[in-house]
Amino acid sequence: MSEIEARLTELKTQAGDAIASAQDLDTLEQLRVQYLGKKGQLSQILRGMGKLSAEERPRIGAIANQIKETIQTQLDQSRDNLETAQLQAQLAAETLDVTMPGVSRPLGHIHPLNSIIDRVTEIFIGLGYTVAEGPEMESDYYNFEALNTPPDHPARDMQDTFYLPDGNLLRTHTSSVQIRYMEQHDPPIRVIAPGRVYRRDTVDSTHSAVFHQVELLAIDQGLTFTDLKGTLKEFVRQMFGEDLPMRFRASYFPFTEPSAEVDVQWQGKWLEVLGCGMVDPNVLKAVGYDPETYTGFAAGLGVERFAMVLHEMDDIRRLYNSDARFLKQF
Ligand code: DAH
Numbered sequence: 013m014s015e016i017e018a019r020l021t022e023l024k025t026q027a028g029d030a031i032a033s034a035q036d037l038d039t040l041e042q043l044r045v046q047y048l049g050k051k052g053q054l055s056q057i058l059r060g061m062g063k064l065s066a067e068e069r070p071r072i073g074a075i076a077n078q079i080k081e082t083i084q085t086q087l088d089q090s091r092d093n094l095e096t097a098q099l100q101a102q103l104a105a106e107t108l109d110v111t112m113p114g115v116s117r118p119l120g121h122i123h124p125l126n127s128i129i130d131r132v133t134e135i136f137i138g139l140g141y142t143v144a145e146g147p148e149m150e151s152d153y154y155n156f157e158a159l160n161t162p163p164d165h166p167a168r169d170m171q172d173t174f175y176l177p178d179g180n181l182l183r184t185h186t187s188s189v190q191i192r193y194m195e196q197h198d199p200p201i202r203v204i205a206p207g208r209v210y211r212r213d214t215v216d217s218t219h220s221a222v223f224h225q226v227e228l229l230a231i232d233q234g235l236t237f238t239d240l241k242g243t244l245k246e247f248v249r250q251m252f253g254e255d256l257p258m259r260f261r262a263s264y265f266p267f268t269e270p271s272a273e274v275d276v277q278w279q280g281k282w283l284e285v286l287g288c289g290m291v292d293p294n295v296l297k298a299v300g301y302d303p304e305t306y307t308g309f310a311a312g313l314g315v316e317r318f319a320m321v322l323h324e325m326d327d328i329r330r331l332y333n334s335d336a337r338f339l340k341q342f
Contacts (some may be wrong), residue, residue: 016064016072018273020056022260023047024079032085037094044087052057054080070255124342125224125331128318129206132226135250139243141202141228146189148208154188158298159267167266172212175222185312186227189269189292193229194299199306200232206315217327224315229291231301231308237270238336240309244274252276252321261286267295268310277322285321 015338026069027047034040042057047053061069121131131295133143146154152163161167174182189205205227213219230239241260248258257277258341268289288311316328325331332340 014068016057016060017075020072020075023053023057024082027083028086029145031090031310031331033082034094034140037091037098040087040094041259046115048080048082048087053194067288074297080311087225119291121340123331123339124319124323125315127342128315128322129224129226131251132247132313132315132318133204133206135247136204136228138250139202139246141204141230144189144193144205145202145207146183146186146192148183148210149176150183150188150233151180154191155181155183155185158191158295159187160292160294160298161266165266174210174212183207183212185209186225187310189227189310190229190267190295190310194231194296194301197309198228199301201308202230204228215329218320220316220328220332222306222332223245223328226313226315228311228313229308230286230310231306233295233305233307235290240288240311243309243312244286248274248276251318263289265289269293270301276321279324280333281314283317283321285317286311289313 023211027043030043031040045052049055056074061072061076064072067249068219074208136290137143145323147209155173156162156165156168171183176182186205186209189207192240193203193205194201207225207227208222209225210222213221215221221234222262228243230243244260245258248256259275259282260272263271263273267285269292273284274286274288276285288309292306292312296303296308316331319325320328
């Protein structure tokens, strides 16, 4: 065996062993360059072919080709194996167990006060009303004066007001929206105005310095107290159901004449849930309506009171504490 033939055989063994023990594709590529590359070991050996005799040359050439092919085949096979192994490892690592229980996230829902406002709104929309809004920071005029409550009126003591340094105030009721709405619209009017109101009340189980009302206002020709009663009865029926006992009780508000309050039966007692009445002629005059042509009725509904009745709640402060354990019951 010629020396060159021995070196070729040696190369074949070496390459075979190296390829067999290669663990990754990079190593395999390095081996390809090392053995079969332009400056690789096989080329180096073949450079010595020039010295061979004319009969030897084709024989050695054939052997060299065969070795080259063998090494190439081994490289290809090893590459296939490594790629398959790599893919399998990746698939194993990325496996999803679709039967595993998911991470459950707590689901938010509508606050009980908002859902009551939504319900009240739905009922009145069903009765032909639309929804209006007004600012929570109000002037004395809209909150009191135009509602037939001048500065020296004793009824101002009914509501302890938060006054702002600039002379404005935080509205004590949503009745201010009545005036703003009537200023902007001509009769007939059917409108409700839900919103937040503020009073300097000492906070306890039935009082909060911030609470919610829904104002109701209807102005037309020929509206009477019977229309008011019928509307509120229908509303209470839809809101609380057929069987909840309710009563109208005579009352007083500066902006209505006559005035009444509605109580519903709650835990064996009568609970006041709204004030109402026929819009006082002075209020109509304040917005430029002729009280000889138009009459109307109005009401202010206490949203927190509705929550107490509907959810058998004995302390309204729970509504503001953002305690999810409590709120998620509703
Ligand atoms: N504004 C009154 C209050 O907050 C409630 C009220 C009573 C509103 C009679 C009205 C009404 O519109 O007609 O106590």
